[in-house]
Amino acid sequence: MEVRNLSHRYETSDRPLVVLDGLSFSIPPGGYVALTGASGAGKSTLLSILGGLEPPQSGHVHVGGHDLHALGGDELAAYRRSTVGFVFQHFGLLDTLTASENVEVALALAGARAGARRRRARELLAAVGLADRAAHRPGALSGGERQRVAIARALANRSRLVLADEPTGNLDERAATQVLDLLEQLPAERGCTFVVVTHDRTVAGRAPSRLHLAEGRFSTP
Numbered sequence: 001m002e003v004r005n006l007s008h009r010y011e012t013s014d015r016p017l018v019v020l021d022g023l024s025f026s027i028p029p030g031g032y033v034a035l036t037g038a039s040g041a042g043k044s045t046l047l048s049i050l051g052g053l054e055p056p057q058s059g060h061v062h063v064g065g066h067d068l069h070a071l072g073g074d075e076l077a078a079y080r081r082s083t084v085g086f087v088f089q090h091f092g093l094l095d096t097l098t099a100s101e102n103v104e105v106a107l108a109l110a111g112a113r114a115g116a117r118r119r120r121a122r123e124l125l126a127a128v129g130l131a132d133r134a135a136h137r138p139g140a141l142s143g144g145e146r147q148r149v150a151i152a153r154a155l156a157n158r159s160r161l162v163l164a165d166e167p168t169g170n171l172d173e174r175a176a177t178q179v180l181d182l183l184e185q186l187p188a189e190r191g192c193t194f195v196v197v198t199h200d201r202t203v204a205g206r207a208p209s210r211l212h213l214a215e216g217r218f219s220t221p
């Protein structure tokens with residue numbers, strides 16, 4: 001991942017809000033980075049740009065050979081499907097689907113067959129400690145359980161880039177440790193690049209490198 005001079009502003013009714021102000025950084029394949037910063041600092045905004053959810057407004061954003069600036073809507077969708085596993089801050093689960101089906105949707109979009117999808121979903125839900133909740137819909141799961149379904153879904157396709165926005169924000173210490181152990185296997189075993197946004201010092205402390213966002217730039221915390 002190679003980012004040069006990335007800026008992002010939101011147009012609001014009074015004046016434009018500059019959230020990212022000329023960021024430059026790179027993360028090697030297999031890199032594991034914790035992204036910290038105050039609430040409102042722009043962490044989720046940066047993650048959405050890296051994950052192809054929000055097109056970059058300026059600068060140069062290259063991820064795994066894709067120039068995100070040059071991709072149109074359909075190509076960005078293909079980039080998200082092929083390259084990115086995203087754990088949303090607010091989970092983004094589909095309310096009418098069970099936990100298992102929420103994980104399976106990601107696999108279906110990538111072309112996996114029904115039997116393989118069910119097996120993989122079962123394996124991932126077990127890995128996040130939810131083997132016995134596979135048939136629950138999000139409304140019948142606790143906040144931390146929903147969060148773990150979102151993590152299972154992000155891991156479903158063995159994406160080369162996993163972006164996790166506060167993946168342990170709703171978890172107790174034991175569940176958080178279990179989830180981090182799982183997420184940390186990605187860079188270690190598969191050479192996957194992993195960026196985790198967190199307000200939790202313990203979580204940030206586990207990452208070998210850290211970026212701290214303040215006033216649109218990286219600084220020392």
Ligand SMILES: Nc1ncnc2c1ncn2[C@@H]1O[C@H](COP(=O)(O)OP(=O)(O)OP(=O)(O)O)[C@@H](O)[C@H]1O
Nearest residue numbers: 010012017019037038039040041042043044045046
């Ligand atoms: N669509 C939008 N339009 C206008 N302003 C926005 C929009 N989305 C986010 N913002 C503003 O941009 C800033 C950065 O938002 P962002 O969600 O990236 O912060 P964050 O660092 O993820 O915060 P938190 O830790 O609370 O999740 C915030 O001040 C927010 O109010």
Ligand SMILES: [Mg+2]
Nearest residue numbers: 043044089165
């Ligand atoms: Mg956020």
